[in-house]
Amino acid sequence: MSAGGGFLVVRAGTERYGVALAAVEEVVDLPAPAPVPGGMEAFRGVTRWRDRHVSVVHLGALLQGGAPPAAPGESAVVVRVADRPVAFEVEAVEEVVEAGGTTTLDQREAVEVGDGVWRVGGVLVTMLDLEGLGERLAERRDGE
Numbered sequence: 001m002s003a004g005g006g007f008l009v010v011r012a013g014t015e016r017y018g019v020a021l022a023a024v025e026e027v028v029d030l031p032a033p034a035p036v037p038g039g040m041e042a043f044r045g046v047t048r049w050r051d052r053h054v055s056v057v058h059l060g061a062l063l064q065g066g067a068p069p070a071a072p073g074e075s076a077v078v079v080r081v082a083d084r085p086v087a088f089e090v091e092a093v094e095e096v097v098e099a100g101g102t103t104t105l106d107q108r109e110a111v112e113v114g115d116g117v118w119r120v121g122g123v124l125v126t127m128l129d130l131e132g133l134g135e136r137l138a139e140r141r142d143g144e
Contacts, residue, residue, distance in 0.1 A: 006098045010090040013060025018127040023079045027093050030076040041067050059088040082134035
């Protein structure tokens with residue numbers, strides 16, 4: 001996945017991921033989501049965002065498998081997935097990598113080291129495939 005327009009580095013579970021800035025609607029403080037029964041394990045529930053309900057999904061649990069932490073996190077990145085806004089709960093939003101490959105944190109260099117993988121300040125960051133995540137969410141929502 002290209003990060004030509006820059007990307008946001010988030011920590012989800014134990015890993016770091018890049019979210020293309022073009023896909024980010026907003027980074028929000030996450031109020032406790034209202035639980036909805038019967039969802040996939042990573043699904044936390046719904047919350048209000050810009051006068052509408054959006055799904056809250058723990059990104060680490062979705063990508064790495066298993067259950068999310070018992071206590072909901074405090075931050076989420078709202079992105080468009082399959083033309084719908086989704087709030088991905090993350091442990092931290094760490095920094096922004098600008099289009100030229102420098103970070104806003106301390107002007108460290110970010111270098112693409114493989115297809116969809118960047119080295120940001122000595123840490124590997126995997127770019128998220130939001131289209132693929134949308135397909136995964138749709139499969140789980142529709143009962144696989």
